[in-house]
Amino acid sequence: MTSPRIDLHTHSTASDGTLSPEELVRAAARTGLDVVAITDHDTTAGWEPALRALPRGLRLVRGAEISCRWYGEQPAVPLHLLAYLFDPDHPDLVAELARVRAAREERGERTVALLRADGVDVSWPEILAGAAGGTVGRPHIAQALIRAGLVTTTTEAFGRDWLGERYRLPKEDIDVFRAVRLIRAAGGVPVFAHPRATRRGRIVPDRLIAELAEVGLAGLEADHEDHSPAERAHVRALADELGLLVTGSSDFHGTHKTVRLGACTTAPEAYERIVAEASGVTEVASG
Template sequence: MAVTGSGFADLHTHTTASDGLHAPEENVRMAAQAGLSAIAITDHDTVAGLEAALAEGERLGIQVVPGVEISTVAGGQDIHVLGYYMDYKDDRFRKRLEELRSVRERRNEMMIARFNELGLPITLGEVAEIKARRGGKPEENIGRPHFADWLIEHGHAESLKDAFDRYLGKGGQAYVNPPRIHPSTAIEWIHEAGGSAVLAHPGLYGDEALVDELIQAGLDGIEAMHSDHSPEEEALYRRKAEDAHLLITAGSDFHGERLGETFHGPIGHRRIGIEVLEPLQERGRGSRS
């Protein structure tokens, strides 16, 4: 895919292929409405939404960056690694993502058990039904925002933020962390599929030693601009990326609007010039050589 023109890109969005509320085509249309020239589709551990998004991008003249957000664990917490421009049709890469989704399914079962221990009679079937009402397909991932929807609907949380603060986020009553690959392994997988690896929202981890470790492990970039980063965190990760000669990226981490709340931010809320796309492609090509 040639990178042409000028303008801005949002390099972190989710669709109904994982835990977003909008179909891939809708994300592309919203990118056009937001005045963006490019958008990345970065669903959790799946590339199922890419073909539809790419087709809609071709129709609208919006550059669609094929991406993924890989779930990993380090230091006892979830760490996410974004992949861009990998060969998403590669059989080995897709098989690896399938294995990660099986871990996600185990995570969901563990969360159900934890909720039941807390006296909340939630079932996985009820969460799947909520996902279906939001436009998700049976084969698509169930994520924590779907659990948040259940909590809100049944009066156990007042808002999405409340659901994550009390139950679903790090330190929450129902937070669980099954064994997963280390983020350095995700970097290797992305490189082996010919893509570029970028650390997602490092400000959410509170672990600068890990960020430095992953820079040494071969990161191609850092998502310095994210909907949940403060100006101080944005400046910190810009400096880290610049000092290590890494790419700086930006993403809204858009999942959709739930009960008037946009999680984490609307499409285009964080954006960066599309001149970053060519080096993102080139670094991926370099990983194949």
Template sequence: MPNEMTADLHTHTNCSDGTDTPQQLLAKAKVAGLTTLGLTDHDTAAGWDEAALNVPAGMRILPGAEFSTKHPAPDGTLVSVHLLGYLFDRNNAEIVAEWERMSSERSNRGTRIVENLIDADYPITLDRVREIAGRTNIGRPHIARALVEAGSVDSVGEAFDGLLNDEGAHYVALQSLSLENGIRMIDAAGGVPIIAHPRARAASSLLTEEVLESLTKHGLKGIEVRHPDHDDAARTELTGIAIDLGLIQTGSSDYHGENKVLQLGQERTPDDVVEQIVALGCTAPFTKQ
């Protein structure tokens, strides 16, 4: 039925800043009653192959990624905007080159944040943060967990609100590609670009209807309307904007395992909207062989 909602299209594994392996994530998605899952680790498709081999019966996986981008505010300040891309060609030369650059950038950034905290006498070590990060580059959730472990903060959320905040003294910014180029790049690779949580954090005041309309000219296909960081007013506003601009409306948990207090499937996308995304992408969803 068109109004059923059994899809969560924004999740993370330990291939970026989540704590579940792709296989563990899919098993949890099955238990949560999901029939479609978007696998969207940050700037990587490293979890795609493991996910493709472990799709539970009756489920399908939309392979994707969350791209790190920035867009200028009216005063010229570059603001971080997260961009979801689905069902694109992961071997696209431009995407491969961007991800290689971002991997190096993220690794250096994570190390510098840890060093800044150590210099400020916080009792963490680079070796321990690397252990926590495991198979991926050091990210802020890994640093936050080290700070919790060391007793410097009580929770990962507290670390993000304070020591690891974008405006904090220890923060180091990522050098990201422009939002316009990110949208164009995903579109050119046969994918479906959708802006993640447009009313969360610094991007909230930046992504006006006028800005979103300008981005449709570069290939923007949708916006994430239902997200844990969006209150009722934001959802109502974004629904109106999406209708005005003819954009796809998605809903997602932004699940990160133990790194965030979010439940898999707590926000969902209608099944008929998933079909629209599948029809637009060049890569087929993963299903059980």
């Protein structure tokens, strides 16, 4: 009997993916996944559309990728937590996610103002419309730069001359310790997303992950396209040392990235631990 194929990190148009939640779950089924998690940035807006369109035989894990910061170094280090199966109506978590989304939108508008001041012809109303009501992020500005013919790819848009440095502005995030506690208080299961991805920039020390494990961190995402083989091995060894579960996932964004659904997957045992630890919402399977 073949093991189920489980991808626990994907994005839709509810944040910065290019497939709608409905298209995302249909694509997951066509790809041969048995379980898919929808983990848009700082929002649960894609949950209901994904549920309504869930194909027969596919299990849906409802989640979010939460924007966090660790303030143990200066400047503070940005990082992401994947939160699974939490109560979307938990008041403290709802308030924090709303604050982060508002800050993200404000940063986007300020970034566009800087671009326009330098003569770059991009339109904030068009970028908002392109986000289709989802959480606005820098990938939406990147798409505007592509449409304007200033760059050819999202990767180029995130380079030093554009959104990676010259037009990069700080944004407000959630203190990572507060985020872990909030996710747990909402009945969710927190997993550290791509914790060792040096190609993305600064990473946090292992001692921070040990401290987060003490306050409720459940797992580490090891198998991810931005982890080298050595980084994957390091994450697995650290998880084993700390008694944390290990996940693997695609971090699928549609055409914003070249990675495909199911490119990396999670072992059934880790998935079952997530489901067992959650008390916010349940996984859902279509008839």
